[in-house]
Amino acid sequence: MMMKPTSTVLIVDDQPSMRDVLKRLLRNQGYELAFATNGQEALTKAAELIPDVILLDVMMPIMDGFEVCRRLRADSTLAQVPIIMVTSLKDRDSRLRGIKAGADDFVSKPYDIFELRARIETISKLNRYRRLLTEQAKFEWVIDNSDEAYLILKNNNQIVYANSKARLYLSLPTNKDEPINETFLEVVAKQYHQMYDSQSSPLPIDLTQTKLPRYLVRPDTETAQAFWLRVDVMEMSSESDEKLLNLRNITNTILANRQRWTLQSQISHKLRTPLTIIRTSQYVLENFADLTKEEIKRWLERIDTGGVRLQTEIEEILEYVNLSTITQTTLVPCNASDLLLNITTIKDRLNIESVHVSQQEIENPNKTFIRLSCWAIEVILTEIFSNAKKFHPKGTPILELSVVMLSSDVIRLRISDDGLTLSPEQLEKMWMPYYQGEKYFTGEKEGMGVGLSMVASLIWEVGGTCHAYNRTEKKGVIIELTLPLVK
Template sequence: MNHPSTILLVDDHAANRHTLIELLDNPDYRLVEAADGPEALKLAAQLQPDLILLDVMMPEMDGFEVCRRLRESPRLAEVPVIMVTALDDRQSRIMGIGCGADDFISKPFDRAELRTRVKTITRLNSYGRLLRERAKVDEANQKVREQAALIDLATDAIVVLELDGRVQSWNPGAEKIFGTPAPEAHGRPLAALISKGDSSQMVSAIGDTLLLGEWRGDLPAIRPNGDSVTTHSHWTLLRHADGSARGILAVSTDQTEFKKLQAQFYRAQRMESLGALAGGIAHDLNNVLAPVLMAAEMLQADPPAEMQKEMAKVIQVSAERGAGLVRQILAFARGSDGQERMELAPQHLVRDAVGMAKETFPKAMTILSDLAADLFVIRADPTQIHQVLLNLMVNARDAMNGVGRLTVAAENRVLDGAFAAQKPGAKAGPHVVLRVTDTGSGMTPEVLAKIWNPFFTTKPPGKGTGIGLATVANIVKEHGGFVEVTSKPGAGTTFAIYLPATGGTATTAEATAPVQLPLGRGERVLVVDDEAALGQMIQALLAEHNYTATVADGPAAALSAFTRGEKFSLALVDLNMPVMDGGRLAKVMRNINPALSVILVTGSQEVMREQSKTSQFAAVVAKPFTAETLLVAMDKVLHG
C-alpha cells in the first residue's frame, strides 16, 4: 500500500478521539477527527475516507443516523463503517446492521482487536478501490476501441501526422480517398503520398497549424493511379499534456463531386458574363474586320508596292487581333476544370481584364489601370480571378450607364494580425489588393446589405441575374481572401479584393516570360495619320499595351479632338500630311497644351536626322517601325 489510508474518527468526546489516535498511531494511517454527526458527513464527503470509526451515542445526530445518511449518498455508500459503542448489546448491533454498518467494536477497546479489525477493513477497502479503478480503465479502453472503430468507419480521411509531415496513422477513409493502403502510408511524408512530392502546400499548411493551432483549406491530391481528387481539409495541432506540439490531426473530406458541380456553375456564370459583353464583342469584331475589308479593297486597285506591303500588314495585325479576341473569349468560356492554382503576377491579370473591357465596353467610358510597382505574386486560378474582375467591371459598366471612369488598381498590403482578426476569413500576411472603382450610381445601404445574396439584382430581367457577386464571393473565399465594398449613392463604388500572396515579386516570372514590351499607364494618346488603316493599326497596338488611343486622320480631326478638351499626354504625328505638315501641327498643339509630348513619325531619314536635333519633338520614329521601336520610344518619353 503506497499511500496511507484515511480514517475518520467520529466521537463527541475529545478524550475518546485521543485514545483512538494513540492506538492507531501508524504511518499507514491518516487520522482525521470529527466532533459530531454533521461534521462527520461533511468531512466524509470531502475526503472519501477508507474507513469511518463511528461513535453511536452522540447528541443532535446519533451514529445510526450518520451511517444511514452515508449509505444514502452514492459516493459514500461503499465506505466501510465500524460502529463504536459502549452498549455491548444485541439491540444496538441489530440497529447498526439495519443502518448499514460493516462491523462493531465496543468500549473499552481491546487494543489488539481494534488494530486488527482496522487493518483488515482498510486493506479490503483498498482492494475494492483498486478493482473499481480497474473497471474504470476497462471502460475507458472500451471507449477508445469504439472510437477507433468509428475512425475506421468514417468516410473522411483521418490522418495523424508527425510534425515533419510524416504519416503516423492512416484510416480506411484515407486509403479510399488518397488511394494508398495504410501499411504503405505509414512513416512516409504526406506530400510524397498525395502530391507527388511537391511539398509547398504541405509546408505552408504545417506552418499555419504550428503557428495558429489549425489550418483549413483545399487540399488537392493525386492518387497513385494518377486520378486527381479534391479534398477539403481541416488540420488541428495535437499537443502533449505539457502543451508542447506532438503531431497534427488532418481530417479531409472528398470534395471531388462538389467541385465538379461548382466548376459547372462557374462556367455557367462565365457564359452569363460573356452574354453581358456580347454586344461589345460583336462591335469589336466589326472593328477588327473593317480594316481587313478596307485593305483588301484597296489591294484590288493594285496600289504601289510600298502601299501593298502596308495593307498586308494591316490585314495581318487586324486578323491577329481578331484571333486574339476569340482566343481570349474561348479561354474564358472554357475556363479551367476545377481549380488550377499557379503562381501569377497580378499585373498580367489586371492587364488582361482591362484589355478585354477596353475592347468591349462603350468607348465613352474611361478605363484605367493603376498598378503599383513590385506587386507580390499570388497563387491563384487565372480564369477564376479573371472572372472576378470581369464580373466587377461589368457591374461597374452597368452602374455608370456607359459613361464615367472605371479604374482597376492593384497594390500590395501586408495585413497585421489585428486587421485580419476583424475580417472573417482573413489571415495576417502579404496580400495583393485588386480594386475596381467606378464613378457610377453607387448603392444605398439597403442594396449594399443584399448584394452578396445569390439572385439579388436591381436590374431588369434579361439584364441581371444576381449571381455575379455571389460568384465573386465564392471564388475569393476559395482563394483564402476576402472582399471589401465601399459605396456612396450618386458617387460611385469600390470593390477591393484581398488575395493572399506569396510575398515574392514577379521579377523572376517576368524574366522567363516572352519579351515584355514596355506598357503604358492608361495614358491617352492622339494618333495623327492620314492613312486611316495605319492609324487603326497603331490604335490596336497601343490598346494592347495599356494606352488609350484616339485616331485622327489629319490635322483638322486632330485639332478638333484637341479642342474638344480631351486630355492627351502624347501625340504621335505623321510628318507627311496634306494641308498642314506634322511639324506645324505639333507647334499648334503645343501652343494649346504646352505639357503635350509629341513624337514625330517620318519615312525620311533626312528629316529624321534634322528633326531629332530640334526640341520641337520629344522623339522621332522612322517609318516603317516595329511595335517594339514605337513602344520603347513612347515609354522613354512618358516614363523617362
C-alpha cells in the first residue's frame, strides 16, 4: 500500500530511461515525485512546487546542472531548497564545481539503491525540520508582537511557552530562556481572583473545558483599577497533550459598559419618581379649574418638592459619573449600617412595599466595613430589587433580606423573592458576561437583564461571589452574595 506523501522530490534528468529508473527506486517511499526534462523546466517546476529535495543531473543539454544549481541559489524563494547532484562515480571535478554552485550533496551513477534512498530521506527530513524552525520563528515573532497574550500548556498545566504579553500579564520572567517552574494555575493564584465558572463560584480550574471562556480578575488597588482577562482554551490536536491559551484584556470593555449601564440604571430609577411628581402636579393644576387656593398651594409645594428631589438626584448622578473612573479602593467603603440604610432608600424609590430585613452576628455595624463603596452597593441592590419587581407576576414582590457575618472577613447578603421559578439554564448563566454582558456590549439586550452580569463584575473584583437558586418551599429565587470585609 502506498504511503501518504510527506515530501516532494523534484527529479531533473533529460533521459527518459533515467527518470524511469529513479521513479521505480523511489516509489512507495512516501514521496510526491515530480519530473523535469531540462534546466528551464526544472526552474519553472521548482518555483511552482517549492520541493523538499531536488535530484539534479549534471549532464544536460542547453543548461547543465551547475547552471541550474546557480540559478536556484540566486532565487530568494528557492535558495534554501536542498539539491542533490547526480555525478559519475569518480568525477571529482564535477563534485567541486557542484559545491561551488551550491549543491548540498551528491549521489553517483550507477545508483546504489540503499544509498540513494538514505540520502534523500535524510536530507528531506533535515529540510522539513529547517522549514519547521523557520515557521516557528515566524510564528513566535508574530505572537510576541501581538496585542493579546498566548501560552502553551502541557497536560499538567506546565507552561512551555508564553509570549511577551502573557509574561507581562502573569508577571513571568522576561527572559524566555529562564525556566518557569510553577504551573499556570499556581502563577494565576498569586495575582488574580480565581477564574469563575457559570455559577460565578471559584473553580478548581478545569482547563479541559474548551467551549466556554473563563475570566480572571485582578483586584483594584489605590493606584490601579481592576484588571480583567478573558481566557479561551484550544486543544492543539487530538494527538497532542498541549493546549493553547489566549488571554484577552477586556478591562476597558467591562468597565466602559458597566459605566454606561449603571448610568442608565441610575437615571431610570432616580429620576422617574421626582419627574412623576412634577408632571402629575402640573397636570392637576392645568386641568382642574375649581381648585381652592389651599389646594393650588399644596400642588405647587409638591412641584417644588419634586424639583428639589430632582436636583438632588441629578447631582448624585453627576457625582457618580465623576467617581466611576476611580478605583473601588480609593472610595469610602460602605459599612453595615449604610448597607441597611441603602435597603430602605431603594425600597422607597422603587415603590416596593414589603421588604423584611434581618441581621445576625454583626456586633458593631458602624465599624464593619464592606470592601465596596456605597454607590456600588446601591447599584447592586437596585438591580436585584428592580429585577424582583419586574419579573414578579403582579409586580408586588415580597422580599426577605438577611445580612449575616459569616466570619471576620466576610458578610453574606441573601435576598429572597416570591416571584418566578427559573430554569436551570437561566440559573447557570445569569451572571456571566458571555451570556448577557458581551451581548450587551454589542448592543443585544435579552434574557433577564444584563445588569446581573454587571453586578457580578463588581463583586468579583473584590473577591466576592454570586449565587442564585430557586426556593424550595414556594416559587421565587434566592440571590446570595458573599462580600469581603475590609481587614
